[in-house]
Amino acid sequence: xxxxxxxxxxxxxxxxxxxxxxxxxxxxxxxxxxxxxxxxxxxxxxxxxxxxxxxxxxxxxxxxxxxxxxxxxxxxxxxxxxxxxxxxxxxxxxxxxxxxxxxxxxxxxxxxxxxxxxxxxxxxxxxxxxxxxxxxxxxxxxxxxxxxxxxxxxxxxxxxxxxxxxxxxxxxxxxxxxxxxxxxxxxxxxxxxxxxxxxxxxxxxxxxxxxxxxxxxxxxxxxxxxxxxxxxxxxxxxxxxxxxxxxxxxxxxxxxxxxxxxxxxxxxxxxxxxxxxxxxxxxxxxxxxxxxxxxxxxxxxxxxxxxxxxxxxxxxxxxxxxxxxxxxxxxxxxxxxxxxxxxxxxxxxxxxxxxxxxxxxxxxxxxxxxxxxxxxxxxxxxxxxxxxxxxxxxxxxxxxxxxxxxxxxxxxxxxxxxxxxxxxxxxxxxxxxxxxxxxxxxxxxxxxxxxxxxxxxxxxxxxxxxxxxxxxxxxxxxxxxxxxxxxxxxxxxxxxxxxxxxxxxxxxxxxxxxxxxxxxxxxxxxxxxxxxxxxxxxxxxxxxxxxxxxxxxxxxx
Amino acid sequence: xxxxxxxxxxxxxxxxxxxxxxxxxxxxxxxxxxxxxxxxxxxxxxxxxxxxxxxxxxxxxxxxxxxxxxxxxxxx
Numbered sequence: 001x002x003x004x005x006x007x008x009x010x011x012x013x014x015x016x017x018x019x020x021x022x023x024x025x026x027x028x029x030x031x032x033x034x035x036x037x038x039x040x041x042x043x044x045x046x047x048x049x050x051x052x053x054x055x056x057x058x059x060x061x062x063x064x065x066x067x068x069x070x071x072x073x074x075x076x077x078x079x080x081x082x083x084x085x086x087x088x089x090x091x092x093x094x095x096x097x098x099x100x101x102x103x104x105x106x107x108x109x110x111x112x113x114x115x116x117x118x119x120x121x122x123x124x125x126x127x128x129x130x131x132x133x134x135x136x137x138x139x140x141x142x143x144x145x146x147x148x149x150x151x152x153x154x155x156x157x158x159x160x161x162x163x164x165x166x167x168x169x170x171x172x173x174x175x176x177x178x179x180x181x182x183x184x185x186x187x188x189x190x191x192x193x194x195x196x197x198x199x200x201x202x203x204x205x206x207x208x209x210x211x212x213x214x215x216x217x218x219x220x221x222x223x224x225x226x227x228x229x230x231x232x233x234x235x236x237x238x239x240x241x242x243x244x245x246x247x248x249x250x251x252x253x254x255x256x257x258x259x260x261x262x263x264x265x266x267x268x269x270x271x272x273x274x275x276x277x278x279x280x281x282x283x284x285x286x287x288x289x290x291x292x293x294x295x296x297x298x299x300x301x302x303x304x305x306x307x308x309x310x311x312x313x314x315x316x317x318x319x320x321x322x323x324x325x326x327x328x329x330x331x332x333x334x335x336x337x338x339x340x341x342x343x344x345x346x347x348x349x350x351x352x353x354x355x356x357x358x359x360x361x362x363x364x365x366x367x368x369x370x371x372x373x374x375x376x377x378x379x380x381x382x383x384x385x386x387x388x389x390x391x392x393x394x395x396x397x398x399x400x401x402x403x404x405x406x407x408x409x410x411x412x413x414x415x416x417x418x419x420x421x422x423x424x425x426x427x428x429x430x431x432x433x434x435x436x437x438x439x440x441x442x443x444x445x446x447x448x449x450x451x452x453x454x455x456x457x458x459x460x461x462x463x464x465x466x467x468x469x470x471x472x473x474x475x476x477x478x479x480x481x482x483x484x485x486x487x488x489x490x491x492x493x494x495x496x497x498x499x500x501x502x503x504x505x506x507x508x509x510x511x512x513x514x515x516x517x518x519x520x521x522x523x524x525x526x527x528x529x530x531x532x533x534x535x536x537x538x539x540x541x542x543x544x545x546x547x548x549x550x551x552x553x554x555x556x557x
Numbered sequence: 558x559x560x561x562x563x564x565x566x567x568x569x570x571x572x573x574x575x576x577x578x579x580x581x582x583x584x585x586x587x588x589x590x591x592x593x594x595x596x597x598x599x600x601x602x603x604x605x606x607x608x609x610x611x612x613x614x615x616x617x618x619x620x621x622x623x624x625x626x627x628x629x630x631x632x633x
Contacts, residue, residue, distance in 0.1 A: 381606070480617055487620035490627070534613040541610060 062117060065110040068170050072103055072163040079162065083155070087507070094151035098159025101141045106163060108134045154507075307497040311337070311413040338415035341402045345395075370398075381540050382547060389543055392432060396425065397536040400485065404528030407493050408521065417490040419482065426478035426485075429539045434474070437546035445548070450474070477542055481535060488531045492524045561633060568629045575622030582615040 076099040084092035108130045115122040142160075145151045310318075313333050317326045329336065352367035360368060374394050378386045400416060407414030415421045437446045452459065452466035499517035590608035594601045 380602075483624060484613065484617045484620050487624045491620070491623050530609075534609060537606065537610055538613060 062110055062113040064170070064174070065106060065113060068163070068167050069103060069106050069110060071170065072099070072106070072166045075166060076103070076159070076162055080159075091152060091155045094145070094153075094155035095159035097141075097145050097149075097151060098156040099162060100159075101138070101145070102160045102163035104141075105134065105138055106167075108137075307501055308413075308493055309497050309500065310411070312411040313413075315411065333413070334415050334418045334421055337406065337413050338403065338421065340412075341399060341406055341415065344402065345398055378540055381537075382544050385547060386540075386543070389436075389540070393536050393540055393543075396429070396539060397532055400425070400535055401529060401532035404489055404532055405525070407489065408496075408524055408528070414489050414493065416485055417493050419486045422482040422486040422489075423478070425535070426482035429481060429542065430474075430478040433477075433539075433542045433546055436543060440546060441548055446546075449546070477538075481538060485531055485535050488527060492527050496520055496524060564629055564633055568626045568633075572619075572622050572626045575619045579615050579619040582618075583612055586611045586615060 076096075080092050080096045080099065083095050112127055112130050115124070115127050142156070145156055146153055311333075313326075313329045313336065316323075317330055320326045348363070348367065352364050356364060371390075371394065374397065375387065375390050378390050378393055382389065403414050403416040403421070405414075406412050407417055416425075437449065441449060448454070450467060450470045451463045452470060454460045454463055496517045499520055500515065501513045502516050503514045505512045505514070586608060590604050593604050597604075
């Protein structure tokens, strides 16, 4: 009774209100210093840290702080290593000092929390010492790092803030994943009764995982170096590969020539950027800005490139500009990005279809659902005779779908964002459709079909007009198929890259983009699936026009 | 220089015009499909398939404009 009345009061007052409830129950609850609790909770209304019995780490308490410390150590170490490799020792040192100071601060807080937030608070000299040391350490450490050691304030601040970012992310993750029963009715009141982990439905788990993984993945994706800048340095131009306008690239000699031309200005640009660590101290930031301004202008003078996120082959060309294997990779870029999709589909197909079971496992289940629904879809459009086209159309659909999605992975590229791939697919469809027409309809009926199936005198009179039109129409089909797919996927990649590079933060000689393209990721997910479906749908439609039944003939042009 | 300026002005303008056209077309198509689905919910699947095919044809026009725009950008 007391508990219910207590928890009816607003959330921050819970610890006062719950006194009654605690008395009513038999087990012992600790007295928690409210100020400390408040301080450690970082203002989160969710937190019921004080339940000292069985602090499982599922709540915002000392255990949580410890986990934040470990995560910060690991992540910060990785980031420091990356900075060390990319920006040199000065930046990495500043970052590391900031990180270390922040983690030390966190450790002191955790130390105090561990001693104080327990059934019998241990207020002793160590706690007082830790509290006394904390603030001077923070201020003095920062002052010493910035003014005496002349570390870059930007990197120091980033290092210090990285721990706070980790904390924030972890708190958000906790709040999202916190068991519902515990937080609503107050886990503080009945820690034993509220289950620690409530089984959530799978959708919820998936959403939570996406919420946490999404930002990380897309920070990675957009934190990649600015594509135009990078490609310019690597000596690769990222011009759209519209084969209609350009002459086809010849052998390796032709290819190497522009690469040589590009490297010279790139080296020129690196010079001011390299000079910046030498300048050191408080001059570091303006020096970096100057270097990047030079880069930006250089990029504009080169001409407008369609921006794209760099893939790993572009990265390899950047890191090893002179290596012949890197140029080899670049030459075979599209097949190399198509290979993973092909292998993935092959392996899934083999794994699911070898050794099929009467009671299917999860993989077999998924594949069976996919095959069955796709078969139904094709048979719905083509009738029962459409069954023989299911393997071809299904392969098309899944290959295009996974190819489109591959472009959304960091450091990957859609094979379908290159016109060559889509033309190849469309040409396959074209020949198969014509072959189907010739065999299913027979040569005579096929010609009649191309002539528009004349039935009366007016029809026969129209034949000289309709026959060329239909023949042109047949050849327009693969063109429209391939251009549609290519334009969609390429345009979508460019859209993502444009928004990913909308705001560029100059860091050293590189530029990092803010992940502003996050909303468009979902658009791209949708578009990728729809375009795969549309390609398959239209192919099916073309088959249906070549099959001998009368209903579909009217829809033909 | 004038040609470049004209090209720079023309590419976005042309793309926008193409988008207007296919926007109107898509609006009409989806409007019709929605009304048809509302009248005959049991035929929603077939109507949706037809709508997607039609939408693909309509949208292809914008895509052609987009590709031409990319070509123009390469020349710019």
